[in-house]
Amino acid sequence: MDAVAVPVRVVLLVLSREDRELGQAQVRECRVLDHAVGDVDAEAVDAEVEPERRWFFATLLEGLESVLRAADLDVLLYHVDGIDDRHDFFHRLPARRKVDAVVVLAFPVGEEEQRRLELMGVTVIAAGGQHAPYPNVSIDDETVGRQAMDHLLFLGHRRIAMIAAVDPDQPDDVQPSGRSNAYYAALQNAGIPLDERLVVTVDWGGAQGADAMAKLLSQPEPPTAVYAHSDEVALGAIRTLRRAGLRIPEDLSVIGIDDHPVAELTDLTTVRQPVREQGELAGRMLLSILGGKETDPDVVVPTQLVIRGSTAPPRATTTKTAL
Numbered sequence: 411m412d413a414v415a416v417p418v419r420v421v422l423l424v425l426s427r428e429d430r431e432l433g434q435a436q437v438r439e440c441r442v443l444d445h446a447v448g449d450v451d452a453e454a455v456d457a458e459v460e461p462e463r464r465w466f467f468a469t470l471l472e473g474l475e476s477v478l479r480a481a482d483l484d485v486l487l488y489h490v491d492g493i494d495d496r497h498d499f500f501h502r503l504p505a506r507r508k509v510d511a512v513v514v515l516a517f518p519v520g521e522e523e524q525r526r527l528e529l530m531g532v533t534v535i536a537a538g539g540q541h542a543p544y545p546n547v548s549i550d551d552e553t554v555g556r557q558a559m560d561h562l563l564f565l566g567h568r569r570i571a572m573i574a575a576v577d578p579d580q581p582d583d584v585q586p587s588g589r590s591n592a593y594y595a596a597l598q599n600a601g602i603p604l605d606e607r608l609v610v611t612v613d614w615g616g617a618q619g620a621d622a623m624a625k626l627l628s629q630p631e632p633p634t635a636v637y638a639h640s641d642e643v644a645l646g647a648i649r650t651l652r653r654a655g656l657r658i659p660e661d662l663s664v665i666g667i668d669d670h671p672v673a674e675l676t677d678l679t680t681v682r683q684p685v686r687e688q689g690e691l692a693g694r695m696l697l698s699i700l701g702g703k704e705t706d707p708d709v710v711v712p713t714q715l716v717i718r719g720s721t722a723p724p725r726a727t728t729t730k731t732a733l
Contacts, residue, residue, distance in 0.1 A: 465670055466685055470515055470538045473689025481697050483510070490517070500526040511696055513537065514544070515689075533699050537692035538685070545699065545707040547692040549683045555592025555637075557681045557715045558665045562635045563600050566723045567663065570597070571608040571633035573622040575643050578613045589639050589667065608633055612643070619646025627654060634662060634724040641666035641673045641680055648676070648720070659722035669716055677719035684711055 471487075478485060486509070490496045500523045509532055516538040519527070524543075527534050536546040562570050572593045597604055610625050612618035619638060623646070626633055638644035644666030648658055656662055666673060669682035688711055698705040 466538070466668065467516055469685040470689040473686035473691075474513065474515070474537065474693045475689075477690050477693025477697065481693075496523075503527065503530065510700060511535065513692060513696060519544075533696070535692060535696050535699070537688050545695055545705065547688045547695060547709045547711065549688070549713050550710050551588025552592045552595075553588075554667055554681050554683065554713050555589040556596055557713060558637050558667060559592055559596035561679070561715055561717070561721065562637060562663060562665060563596060565635075565663065565721060567633075567635040568600075568602055568724075569605075569608070569631065569633045570602075570635045570637055571610070571626050573619055573626075573636060573638045573643050573647060574609065574611040575614045575618070575639040576611060593637060614640065614642065616642050616646035616649070619643035620650045621646075623647035623650035627651075632662070635721070636662065636664045638664065638666045641668045641670040641678060644678060644680070644720075645672065645676060648678070658720050660725070663721040663724070665721055673716075674718070679718045679721040680716050682714045682716050684713075687711060 475485060488499065490499045503526050509530070511533040512527060512530065512535075514534065514536040517536075518539065519536075534544045536544045537548065539548060539551075559570070570593075572590065574590050574593075593609075594604065607629055608626065610622040612622045619642065622643070623636065626636065627650070636644070636647055638647055644664050648664055651658055651662055651664070658664060664678070666678055666680045667683070668685075669680045672678075673680045691709055691711065695705050695709065
């Protein structure tokens with residue numbers, strides 16, 4: 411079964427208790443962005459798997475809402491799809507109805523967008539991948555990348571490829587770079603020369619991961635391991651490897667990031683980020699700020715390497731050990 415991956419970017423407006431108690435109608439909008447960007451080969455799994463980015467957003471939002479609703483706060487959800495809609499949304503943002511706060515979810519905000527948010531004169535916090543000077547809850551992308559790379563290096567891999575993923579609907583100046591920086595730093599620290607042919611940058615998506623893997627396999631000396639920026643991209647790479655008749659991990663190791671539910675079902679080694687916990691922590695952070703309490707403005711949630719069956723020492727290392 412193929413699953414379509416959808417990059418979701420959302421601005422969540424948290425409405426005041428007073429607005430709701432005065433009887434103003436609350437509107438909840440969540441338009442799904444339907445430009446499909448990839449598929450995941452899950453034919454071996456007898457289960458329907460949610461698209462990765464939609465899963466990430468839904469889980470993050472679930473955690474946030476559970477805290478805010480328990481505190482008797484209502485929420486209004488706006489979805490911003492594409493560059494044009496994004497510009498229009500921020501242009502009209504100061505004219506939105508009165509709110510207590512704005513929570514920016516999985517949505518890096520540029521400088522001009524920050525200025526538009528400031529015009530609202532309310533508390534702004536962020537969760538799930540923010541790169542702006544707001545109180546925020548997130549993981550450390552560079553640490554996550556190092557956990558993945560250090561695992562491959564520990565296994566003995568030296569020819570490691572990276573499939574870097576970027577969001578085509580995000581401006582270049584807000585594209586996160588931590589996961590890529592981790593790759594370059596890990597190679598440098600291990601004394602491994604960089605081979606630019608082993609770095610392929612694609613849009614987020616399983617199909618793009620599959621195409622990137624095909625490009626890597628066309629190299630005169632293919633990699634022995636692949637570090638992918640997400641589980642979705644990693645599973646796309648695995649599809650190409652299987653169709654090429656290669657075994658995982660005997661012929662090539664693959665590691666992803668996130669620990670999407672499909673990662674466990676497909677035995678993918680990954681680095682787990684606690685998505686729901688980030689939403690819950692963001693909700694508690696917002697309540698503390700609105701209540702005038704001191705709070706840590708920069709909460710970094712720890713991540714965990716989850717070793718499964720898609721990584722192993724390279725064949726040369728295994729052979730030496732056997733001898």
